[in-house]
Amino acid sequence: MSERSEFGAFLIGFVIGGLSGAIAALLLAPQSGEETRTQIKEKAIELRDKTAESMGEAYSQAEAAAQEAIRRAEALLAKAKETAQELQQRGQKVLEEQKAHLAGASTGKETTPGPEAESA
Numbered sequence: 001m002s003e004r005s006e007f008g009a010f011l012i013g014f015v016i017g018g019l020s021g022a023i024a025a026l027l028l029a030p031q032s033g034e035e036t037r038t039q040i041k042e043k044a045i046e047l048r049d050k051t052a053e054s055m056g057e058a059y060s061q062a063e064a065a066a067q068e069a070i071r072r073a074e075a076l077l078a079k080a081k082e083t084a085q086e087l088q089q090r091g092q093k094v095l096e097e098q099k100a101h102l103a104g105a106s107t108g109k110e111t112t113p114g115p116e117a118e119s120a
Contacts, residue, residue: 007061011054018047 022043026036 007058011051011058014054015047015051018050022047 023040026039026043029036029039031039
């Protein structure tokens with residue numbers, strides 16, 4: 001977020017600085033009014049083109065950053081789903097084991113063969 005605001009501040013400063021410099025140079029130059037107006041018009045067109053180019057680059061960078069954020073979010077979501085599924089399976093397994101253990105304890109016999117059952 002701070003990179004975007006820094007770039008926006010830079011872009012605004014660039015435009016204002018360029019415009020101020022162009023106006024100062026034209027007003028201080030010793031030439032006729034028509035020549036000055038022509039130069040102002042040319043500089044305005046040049047500045048407009050540079051601004052459009054800079055805005056296009058900024059848009060492209062923002063779009064690329066958004067796509068990267070989406071990709072990372074999707075990967076994180078997939079990993080979270082996978083982890084949740086694994087935890088659910090582990091919990092289900094532990095629950096089944098405890099149910100079997102409690103069922104065996106309440107009837108007085110083990111549900112899984114122990115060492116005594118193997119020797120008999």
